[in-house]
Amino acid sequence: MLHRTLAFLFMVSALASCMKWDYVDPEEIQTDGHGLFIINEGNFQYGNASLCYYDPATKEVQTEIFLRANGFKLGDVAQSMTVRDGRGWIVVNNSHVIFAIDADNCRETGRIEGFTSPRYIHFVSDDKAYVSQIWDNRIAIVDPRRYEITGYIEVPDMAMASGSTEQMVQIGQYVYCNCFSYQNRIIKIDTATDRVVASLTVGIQPQSLVADAYGKLWTICNGGFEDSPYGYETPALYRIDPQTFSVEAKFEFALGDNPSELCTNGDGTRLFWLNDDLWQMAASAPRLPFTPLIESRGTIYYGLTVDPACGDIYIADAIDYQQPGKIYRYDSHARLLDEFYAGITPGAFAFK
Numbered sequence: 001m002l003h004r005t006l007a008f009l010f011m012v013s014a015l016a017s018c019m020k021w022d023y024v025d026p027e028e029i030q031t032d033g034h035g036l037f038i039i040n041e042g043n044f045q046y047g048n049a050s051l052c053y054y055d056p057a058t059k060e061v062q063t064e065i066f067l068r069a070n071g072f073k074l075g076d077v078a079q080s081m082t083v084r085d086g087r088g089w090i091v092v093n094n095s096h097v098i099f100a101i102d103a104d105n106c107r108e109t110g111r112i113e114g115f116t117s118p119r120y121i122h123f124v125s126d127d128k129a130y131v132s133q134i135w136d137n138r139i140a141i142v143d144p145r146r147y148e149i150t151g152y153i154e155v156p157d158m159a160m161a162s163g164s165t166e167q168m169v170q171i172g173q174y175v176y177c178n179c180f181s182y183q184n185r186i187i188k189i190d191t192a193t194d195r196v197v198a199s200l201t202v203g204i205q206p207q208s209l210v211a212d213a214y215g216k217l218w219t220i221c222n223g224g225f226e227d228s229p230y231g232y233e234t235p236a237l238y239r240i241d242p243q244t245f246s247v248e249a250k251f252e253f254a255l256g257d258n259p260s261e262l263c264t265n266g267d268g269t270r271l272f273w274l275n276d277d278l279w280q281m282a283a284s285a286p287r288l289p290f291t292p293l294i295e296s297r298g299t300i301y302y303g304l305t306v307d308p309a310c311g312d313i314y315i316a317d318a319i320d321y322q323q324p325g326k327i328y329r330y331d332s333h334a335r336l337l338d339e340f341y342a343g344i345t346p347g348a349f350a351f352k
Contacts, residue, residue: 029069029106033057034309037088037350038316038327039078040343049078049092050343051106053352056312056329061340066090066099069106074099080120081350088350089144091118091131098131100147103352110147115140122168122175124191130168134181137163141194153194155179155187167209169217171242178206178219182230186219188245198245203236204228207260212283213268217242220262220273223255235259237273237288251288261301265332266308274301278315294334299326305349312337316346 031037035055042048051066051074066074075095082089083103090099098112098121116136123129123144130153131140137160138152155165164181174197175189186206188198203221210218216239223235235257239249253259259275264283272280277292278301294315302325303316311332318325325346329338 024067024071026071026107027068029062029065031055031062031065031104031106031352033352035352036305036307036314037081037083037352038342038346039081039090039348039350040325041077041079041345041347042074043321043344044077044094047073047076047095048344049074049076049095051078051081051090052342052346053106054327054340056307056338059338059340061342063341063343065106066101069101070108078348079118080348082121082123083350083352084123085126088352089121091121093117093119093134098142100144112142112144112147112149114149119165120167122170124170124175128191130175130177130189132165132168132177134164135162136160139165139177139189151194153189153196155196156199158183166207169209169211171211171215171217174242176209176217176242178209180205180207182228184221186217186240188242200240200245200247202238202240202247203250204231204233206238208262208273210262210264210271211242211268212264212271214283215242216240216248216283218262218271218283220259222258222260223253237262237271253288261304263304263306265306265311272304272306272313274304274315276301278304278313294330302345303347303349305351307351309351314349316342316349318345318347321345 031053038052040050053062075092077094079091079093088101088103096115100110117134119132121131129142137155137158141151143150166178166180168177179185186200187196190197204224206219206221224232234255235253237251241248261274277296278294280293281289299317302318305314313330315328324341
């Protein structure tokens with residue numbers, strides 16, 4: 001055990017000594033038109049997260065655009081990205097930072113630091129945003145104009161050491177957030193008071209949260225893991241009425257399934273998710289589908305998004321989490337349009 005620990009520390013130390021030389025002269029980057037940012041997590045504690053850009057009109061892929069535009073690497077585990085008013089906000093989990101970049105040239109315009117372990121950013125207004133976190137029972141409140149944390153929203157009945165808040169969806173003045181890792185709740189936040197005003201129990205580990213065209217919320221729960229101290233159950237997809245904040249419907253998968261990456265098409269009439277294969281169903285459907293839309297091909301499907309403008313589907317394949325992952329682009333009829341390589345462990349997307 002000591003030998004392994006020393007070897008690991010030596011590796012991290014050697015990597016850190018090498019990383020300080022990983023600076024390059026910035027270059028001009030241009031991300032034109034309606035395109036797709038691909039957020040590559042990299043490997044935990046390796047500091048090799050990266051950002052790519054794909055132009056669907058030309059099928060051109062630009063890799064390492066954050067590094068090339070700014071002269072330094074993105075950091076350790078890039079989790080998510082949100083594009084708003086010409087800026088991209090990149091949440092880098094294990095580096096405890098959110099970078100703001102100009103979406104047209106990828107140059108840094110500012111950064112927000114001081115997080116425990118940030119996951120997603122949701123804009124309430126031009127001067128207020130919420131940032132979810134793991135290993136923290138608080139959602140951070142930030143002022144994106146001043147690039148600073150201005151306060152916190154404490155989640156009741158959640159321990160700091162096992163705290164987990166994830167994706168956020170706003171309906172009216174309320175923001176809804178799924179509590180994922182070792183949790184089983186959706187919380188409701190009043191944006192006027194920045195306080196949690198209600199909590200709804202769902203299945204174990206609600207992995208995603210979206211809203212559909214009919215004003216309903218959907219979450220997909222993976223059911224935990226067989227050896228998890230928090231429990232293990234049949235995964236399920238839940239439909240929630242935000243007005244009554246209650247579960248309207250529950251669609252069960254098979255025990256041992258691992259559904260994830262729930263998202264919608266542009267108008268919110270269809271749901272998509274990964275469960276080995278890619279699945280879809282109408283938001284008004286009475287039951288889960290029997291056959292997948294796109295079967296896996298010996299792949300590790302890891303990320304998913306649907307272009308809100310045209311319905312094209314993008315699936316990220318992590319391959320082996322060590323080499324650059326692959327992106328598959330399909331049209332809405334599941335016809336393959338393109339495939340290309342991105343960075344290591346592509347896991348999230350953001351449309352420009």
